[in-house]
């Protein structure tokens with residue numbers, strides 16, 4: 001089982017860990033703790049490097065498998081052994097840009113729900129770019145400009161972002177969380193991690209976010225598209 005350091009400190013970008021096991025065929029190792037985000041919830045995995053026994057392995061693929069995080073080791077150096085000490089370093093520019101983008105996506109869906117009552121049906125992101133699908137009957141240029149102005153106003157409010165862990169029962173009492181499909185969480189999960197943009201948005205979320213919306217930067221809506229009668233896609237970029 002890998003302890004997920006990024007869940008409690010999204011700004012941690014260097015860490016020490018030990019190898020729990022080595023999957024030789026896949027050139028992957030499982031660590032007892034990690035700051036690498038393995039991907040999920042629309043946020044891609046982190047890149048970086050792991051140094052073990054004086055060898056630095058590039059890491060460009062990280063994946064969650066049940067309670068473990070698999071780090072795929074690039075290069076062709078011999079694999080380390082279970083028990084070895086590792087030092088991990090994230091590609092911080094990529095991660096921080098993903099944090100800004102992920103928070104921007106929450107600002108967007110919080111604003112659109114508040115102003116138009118439209119729910120999100122899907123989304124995806126890469127560093128400084130994202131797309132989000134909403135239950136909107138019509139979307140037009142004028143409305144897009146209106147949304148863009150509203151999200152940038154929220155960013156400029158310098159809203160704090162709070163991450164918490166709540167017991168499942170408590171989380172299920174919060175109407176905002178139910179709207180974001182918390183009921184889809186697997187039965188076995190005893191605690192729910194929540195990400196709140198204070199005064200704007202509250203979601204069950206496993207991703208990494210900035211501390212304050214003032215770290216996001218300017219959000220531009222670059223395009224929009226109809227993806228069906230009640231499904232409209234909005235594309236954003238962060239400056």
Ligand SMILES: [Zn+2]
Pocket residue numbers: 041102106205206207
């Ligand atoms: Zn999210």
